[in-house]
Amino acid sequence: xxxxxxxxxxxxxxxxxxxxxxxxxxxxxxxxxxxxxxxxxxxxxxxxxxxxxxxxxxxxxxxxxxxxxxxxxxxxxxxxxxxxxxxxxxxxxxxxxxxxxxxxxxxxxxxxxxxxxxxxxxxxxxxxxxxxxxxxxxxxxxxxxxxxxxxxxxxxxxxxxxxxxxxxxxxxxxxxxxxxxxxxxxxxxxxxxxxxxxxxxxxxxxxxxxxxxxxxxxxxxxxxxxxxxxxxxxxxxxxxxxxxxxxxxxxxxxxxxxxxxxxxxxxxxxxxxxxxxxxxxxxxxxxxxxxxxxxxxxxxxxxxx
Numbered sequence: 001x002x003x004x005x006x007x008x009x010x011x012x013x014x015x016x017x018x019x020x021x022x023x024x025x026x027x028x029x030x031x032x033x034x035x036x037x038x039x040x041x042x043x044x045x046x047x048x049x050x051x052x053x054x055x056x057x058x059x060x061x062x063x064x065x066x067x068x069x070x071x072x073x074x075x076x077x078x079x080x081x082x083x084x085x086x087x088x089x090x091x092x093x094x095x096x097x098x099x100x101x102x103x104x105x106x107x108x109x110x111x112x113x114x115x116x117x118x119x120x121x122x123x124x125x126x127x128x129x130x131x132x133x134x135x136x137x138x139x140x141x142x143x144x145x146x147x148x149x150x151x152x153x154x155x156x157x158x159x160x161x162x163x164x165x166x167x168x169x170x171x172x173x174x175x176x177x178x179x180x181x182x183x184x185x186x187x188x189x190x191x192x193x194x195x196x197x198x199x200x201x202x203x204x205x206x207x208x209x210x211x212x213x214x215x216x217x218x219x220x221x222x223x224x225x226x227x228x229x230x231x232x233x234x235x236x237x238x239x240x241x242x243x244x245x246x247x248x249x250x251x252x253x254x255x256x257x258x259x260x261x262x263x264x265x266x267x268x269x270x271x272x273x274x275x276x277x278x279x280x281x282x283x284x285x286x287x288x289x290x291x292x293x294x295x296x297x298x299x300x301x302x303x304x305x
Contacts, residue, residue, distance in 0.1 A: 003107035004152035007079035010038055011209040017226040022046040022237030024244055026075040033076045034283050042069040043083040046241040058119030062088040062097055070104035079107030086116045091141035098145040108154030123192055129164040139183030156187040163192045176205045203230055211235050
């Protein structure tokens with residue numbers, strides 16, 4: 001099954017929420033897949049920032065973002081969604097971005113309604129939104145482009161209106177409906193809910209696939225809470241990145257004071273993984289078994305001579 005078709009099916013399941021986790025890089029995407037993650041997100045912060053060290057201010061180019069996402073998509077079979085920021089330009093840039101994503105084997109694309117020159121990271125200060133007309137043009141251009149190549153490719157509209165200086169909750173509700181009906185997007189996401197009540201109001205405004213980020217909620221919602229709210233996906237994209245960074249920080253602080261003893265204690269604390277245990281695992285992260293299979297195939301005739 002094509003990743004685009006798979007993602008579309010995952011979003012439309014009844015009574016099961018799709019957990020989307022962020023892939024820090026290709027190898028960790030493979031770890032995610034091996035442990036049951038069904039879809040992953042390549043963000044300009046949680047992925048692009050890890051590769052480049054640059055902030056999430058819309059300064060990574062389209063080709064850089066697609067190239068990073070392509071390596072991740074090639075390493076796994078689960079659907080991969082790319083953070084398209086503001087589309088990296090006008091409607092022609094949006095069309096090219098969609099084509100490049102499909103050619104790279106990606107399953108979906110998230111596009112913001114922020115201005116190109118004032119792109120801000122989620123939940124940061126100074127967020128503003130383009131006019132309704134400009135936002136719909138951006139989404140319509142993306143939808144038309146994907147329909148020409150692969151109609152199953154998923155376009156998500158991320159609405160930043162709630163905390164936008166020129167937005168608010170009423171504007172958010174209007175735009176969620178507008179992006180789905182006039183923009184024709186496949187999936188709408190509420191970027192910064194302030195309460196569960198706001199999520200309920202937003203859900204009523206959208207008929208198709210819908211999700212909400214943690215926003216200003218005191219904690220991330222459980223999968224069951226997502227299901228009760230009739231959300232299609234749980235946007236847990238921050239989890240792998242934060243775990244990796246926190247674990248590395250804690251270990252390196254311990255290594256600074258304890259030396260190699262810190263590693264020995266780490267192994268004791270995490271014994272049952274392919275990276276810290278001495279036992280043989282069936283999961284082959286490096287694909288060396290593929291090499292052995294190919295060698296047996298291509299060198300067999302030489303050995304028979």
